[in-house]
Structures are given as structure tokens and as C-alpha cells.
Amino acid sequence: MTTEPAGKTEMWRAELERIARDGKASAFALVLHDFETGLHFAIDDRKQFHAASTIKVAVLFALLRAIDEGRLRADAPLHVRNRFYSAVDGALFRVDPESDGYPQLYRSIGRTAKIIDLAEWMIVSSSNLATNLLLDLVGVEYATKVLRDAEVHGIALRRGVDDELAFERGFNNEVTAEGLFQLFAALRGDVLSKQSRERAIHILLGQRFTSMIPAGLPAHASVAHKTGEISTVCHDAGIIYLPEREPYILAVLTESTAEGERRRETIARISEAIYKLAIQREVAST
């Protein structure tokens, strides 16, 4: 890990916090880790946020680990049903097709879908139904163990998504910027087999929602990432690939009451600022 001169990182911090303030973010955290230079830069990286859909990356990680361990086969069929148990009192609930990023999956209710296809819909389209089906399959306990074994801290995976009763009682999945950095670092590390690692990156590169981190980058950048939004938070985290250099990981977490487009734009501006301040400079000097 390298450190930048204190004055320079203070300037970065001031600039990034100004963008967050402009975007009406009431809380903001960030981790940048550059594999080209070893630079690790963080702002409030241990602050816990509601995970929103970023938790789906943890489910993907656990699922691929289960496949690597031979517990599951990627192409095995899984029964699609919309019926889940709340994490707080076991009450049955259903996820809402209206707020699901992949409503087509509801047409498969009663039938089966391949596990690897569900994984793709969970990430690429942020399907809540696919997420809960896969988390039910691997189990919260197992997924938590996978994270712990991989030394991914700062990710509290407690339940499936769209569990309104748990939300009302404050029993939520939580992440820190450091936790998301560790998770993406583990995804490209050696915890997973080469095949699973490539699968994970391929799926994350297919992300449909590109108005945050990717929007602040040059057109030739590829981003393997996952966004997360609920009424109070807006996040994006992922691995940024530029053909001329090693990749970097960026995790940006915000709490905001601003409307959707504006808070997404704030993260795009933060991504752009990070690129210009910390990455482009390296590209130019090499």
C-alpha cells in the first residue's frame, strides 16, 4: 500500500466532500484501492450503511464458493417461487414484481431456472426474486461463513431483500466502504476458482445500471460493479478496468434524501473526480 502526501489527499477529500454536499448527501464514505500503484485512499470507510442491493454481490460470492466446493452445480435447476420467510419472525412474505429489476422472472414461477442464470439476473438486473431464491438456497449462515473465511469484514449479511417487516424493525443488511472493497478484492483474489472468478467478473461487467461509477469514466473503461438504492441510500462499488493499466476498486456509499437522478449523478461526479485526481494522473505519467 502506498500513501499520497497528506496535503494532496486532504485536497482530494475536500473536493470529494464538496461534491457530496452539493448532491445533498447527508453521509458519504469511499474507498479507492489502485492495484497499479498500491494507493489506498479512504473516507469514513468503517461507517455502516444499509446495504441495499450491493448485498447481492455477497450472495454471488457465496454462491460461486458453494459451486467451487461442489455443493451446487451452476447449471442445476432451481424451483422459482415467490414465497419467503421474514428474518425477524418467520412470517411469510412475497417480493414485489413491480419493484423488481427483472419482472420476466415472475413468468417462471412454478417452473425452474438455472442457478447461474438466476445469479446473472440478480446482479445484471438486480432481481430481488432471484436474490432471495439464491440466498434461500445457500443459506445466510453459509454465506456469512464464506465471507468470514475470505476475511471480508464490514459486510453484515443478515437476510434476503424486500423483507419489509425486518426493515421496519431495523434488521438490515449493512455494508461499509471498506467491506465492499474487501469483497471485490476477494472476488478477484484466489478464494474462488479461476472459472468462478471469471464468471463473477463477467456477470458484474454486464451490469445494466450504469449511471453512477461508469458515468464518470472515459468510454474505454469497463466496470464490474453493483449499484444499490433504496429511499435513503445510494451506492455503487466495483472494479474499474482500463486497458492501459491495472484495475482499481472504488466503493462509494451515500445517504441522501435527494431524488434518484441527482444522487446517482453525485456518485458519477465522485467517480469522475477520483479518476481525474488519482488515476488519470498515473496514466499520464506512465
Added chain:
Amino acid sequence: MNFSELRTVDGLSLPDEHRALLRPGEPSANGTDIVRHLPRFFFEVPSWSDAKETRIAQHFRLSELTMVDCRESDLLLQGFPHYVPCAIAVLARYLEDFRIEAGASIYVAANGGYRSPAHQFHGPANTHHWATAADIYRVGDTYLNDAKSIEKYRRVAESLGSEVFAKPYCEGDDHLHFDVGFLALTPRTGSETG
């Protein structure tokens, strides 16, 4: 493939690995002191394409009543031939009658027809292990996921005869459980000795 062309086999003659999973003729407790013997005679289904092609009743193919997911043991999910208790033919006849009374197509859920005793849906021995139960998630265009729709078709199912059981709606149900009891069928060529 015609249904009549399916070979019937005595489960006791199957290889050890299949017997361990299918447990032909073994006693199975339901969590109380009630003990029933699991089916012993099976249809042998050579391939999944045969299951998809074989009509077991006029409007039902064998695959519709035997579709399972990754919670079934790997050998029974992926390996062929598959073995399906002979009583599935009786279930299909009742479903055909149900279809006529309901006046619409009947859709049986994955894991909702025959599943082996090795299937990970734990719990006491149940009619799915006998291939005499069907979890119906849809009738025509109606998804059975609320009290009104499930109760409506439960009454239709029970009108077929006192031997038919259709489970009353419970909070959160997403299908109608339909069964014809713990029925085991011995083919004409089968012998129960040994």
C-alpha cells in the same frame, strides 16, 4: 414413447446406489407411530426427452409430474434412467378428471409431483414420495396464491371423490396440494415376494 412401452421394475432389483435413495418397500415413519411402506415398483424412464414425450394421461406428460430441482439427489436429478413409482399413472388419471371439472389447464409446480425420499424437502413421509400428490400452482390463467383461488379449486378437487385430499388454504400458500393417498401399485408382472 408410449406410456405402455415404459418398462416396470422391482425396486429391490436396482443397483445399491439407487436403492439407497429410493428405499423401495422400506417402512417410512411420518413422525408419529404411523408407518407406511414406500413404493416398491417403478416405471423406468430412459431419458428426460422420453419423460417429456410420454403422455401419462391425455393432457399430462410424465415430465410435468416428475420435474424436480437441485434439492433432489444428484443421481436422481441427473442420472438416467429415472425411476418413478407406478402409482403416478393413477395420479395422472385423477388430475385429468380435475382438469375436466376445473375447465382449464392444470399446472404442477417443480418439486410438486413425484420427489424421492432423498429429496431435501425434509419432513415426514408424504404422498409425494408415493407419486400420488401434485402441488398445483396454476389453473388456466389463475395462479393459486391466495385463499380465494385455492379454496375455489380445493372444492373442485374434493368433488372428485372422498379418496381425494386437497389441503385447505394456509397463510402464504402458493399452491394447492392435491393427493389420492398413500397408494402403491404392483404391476401385473410384479411379485411381492423377496
